[in-house]
Amino acid sequence: MKIDFESYIRNGEPDKKEKASAWKTAIGLQAVDGLQTSDYLKDTAVKHIEGDISMDEVKALINGYYQSKTIRTPNDEDTEEADKVSANIARILNEKSFAYSVTGFTSIHRRLFEGVFKFAGKIRNYDITKKEWVLRGDTVLYVNAEDLHRAIEYDLEQEKNFSYKGLSLDEVVAHIAKFVSNLWQIHPFGEGNTRTTAVFIIKYLRSIGFDVNNDLFAEHSWYFRNALVRANYRNVRKGIEPDMNFLILFFRNLMMGEHNELKNRHMIVNPPSEWVEKAIPTSTRQAPDKYPTSSTTVQSFIQVLAEQQLSIKEMLTAMNLKDRENFMANYLNPAMEEGLVVMLYPNNPKHPRQKYLLTVKGLAVYHSK
Numbered sequence: 160m161k162i163d164f165e166s167y168i169r170n171g172e173p174d175k176k177e178k179a180s181a182w183k184t185a186i187g188l189q190a191v192d193g194l195q196t197s198d199y200l201k202d203t204a205v206k207h208i209e210g211d212i213s214m215d216e217v218k219a220l221i222n223g224y225y226q227s228k229t230i231r232t233p234n235d236e237d238t239e240e241a242d243k244v245s246a247n248i249a250r251i252l253n254e255k256s257f258a259y260s261v262t263g264f265t266s267i268h269r270r271l272f273e274g275v276f277k278f279a280g281k282i283r284n285y286d287i288t289k290k291e292w293v294l295r296g297d298t299v300l301y302v303n304a305e306d307l308h309r310a311i312e313y314d315l316e317q318e319k320n321f322s323y324k325g326l327s328l329d330e331v332v333a334h335i336a337k338f339v340s341n342l343w344q345i346h347p348f349g350e351g352n353t354r355t356t357a358v359f360i361i362k363y364l365r366s367i368g369f370d371v372n373n374d375l376f377a378e379h380s381w382y383f384r385n386a387l388v389r390a391n392y393r394n395v396r397k398g399i400e401p402d403m404n405f406l407i408l409f410f411r412n413l414m415m416g417e418h419n420e421l422k423n424r425h426m427i428v429n430p431p432s433e434w435v436e437k438a439i440p441t442s443t444r445q446a447p448d449k450y451p452t453s454s455t456t457v458q459s460f461i462q463v464l465a466e467q468q469l470s471i472k473e474m475l476t477a478m479n480l481k482d483r484e485n486f487m488a489n490y491l492n493p494a495m496e497e498g499l500v501v502m503l504y505p506n507n508p509k510h511p512r513q514k515y516l517l518t519v520k521g522l523a524v525y526h527s528k
Contacts, residue, residue, distance in 0.1 A: 185244075283307065318338050332411055
């Protein structure tokens with residue numbers, strides 16, 4: 160099911176427009192963690208946009224839907240998280256209140272993930288690392304557990320005391336991007352940091368007078384996360400320094416209405432040379448494919464997977480296939496053997512949120528077609 164948010168946003172009454180914008184952002188932000196909402200959630204969202212039900216009724220319906228399920232599939236846990244968190248984000252974005260404080264920040268996490276994570280709203284007491292696709296398996300260095308509360312407090316206080324007086328819009332946008340980057344790098348929670356940061360920043364921008372269009376968070380949430388990763392990654396041995404440019408492009412689009420191209424593949428560290436070199440047109444015969452694949456089935460699979468993160472079920476649906484064994488034997492396994500596709504959680508093949516994505520080599524094949 161696909162909701163025509165644009166129709167509501169363009170032609171709807173002010174109340175419907177505001178609700179539709181919040182729901183579009185709420186649902187789109189789930190892509191940050193490779194999650195997708197159910198058709199039931201989308202149907203419920205439409206009822207709320209139309210004014211047929213309240214947000215309290217939305218929450219009750221979603222909770223009741225999952226409590227009443229007698230048969231649960233492996234993907235239900237992810238879908239339930241996406242549905243509940245989407246409803247919570249939509250509620251918060253529709254509210255006019257906002258608390259700019261450590262408590263306000265942690266409260267957003269608690270409200271987003273209450274009933275989803277046991278640690279909702281609680282600052283982690285352990286250190287974390289996360290393998291990043293855009294870093295080709297490396298991790299950003301996040302703040303130590305013992306310093307988390309002080310780090311949030313410091314960043315919020317620095318921003319509170321900062322004066323925007325006399326700054327050009329270019330300078331304002333660059334400063335906001337840096338503030339968001341620093342806040343995200345703290346990563347105070349076990350999970351859900353990017354979604355919490357996004358909601359907090361949307362509310363903060365509104366509180367200081369920016370009537371931003373939230374569509375970017377809905378349509379480019381994975382880019383937003385990868386841009387935050389690149390803004391906070393440094394590897395001197397590999398000659399890589401933190402790069403704010405990708406995040407600034409995102410915020411220039413968000414706050415200035417520009418239309419800069421936002422592509423995840425542009426952010427991959429040390430990309431293949433053919434991605435940055437312009438092809439030289441020729442009227443003679445073409446050079447052989449630099450990345451030949453063993454079969455047309457693998458090539459067609461790569462075109463479907465593209466720049467997404469998909470579960471096996473989602474890939475079967477996208478390719479209109481039903482036979483899982485045939486798919487594994489003829490599509491997924493050959494692609495992985497050729498180094499074109501990898502697991503999102505390679506150290507835990509049976510991870511409940513396991514997704515698959517193209518490697519740098521796989522992306523090169525995808526963009527060569």
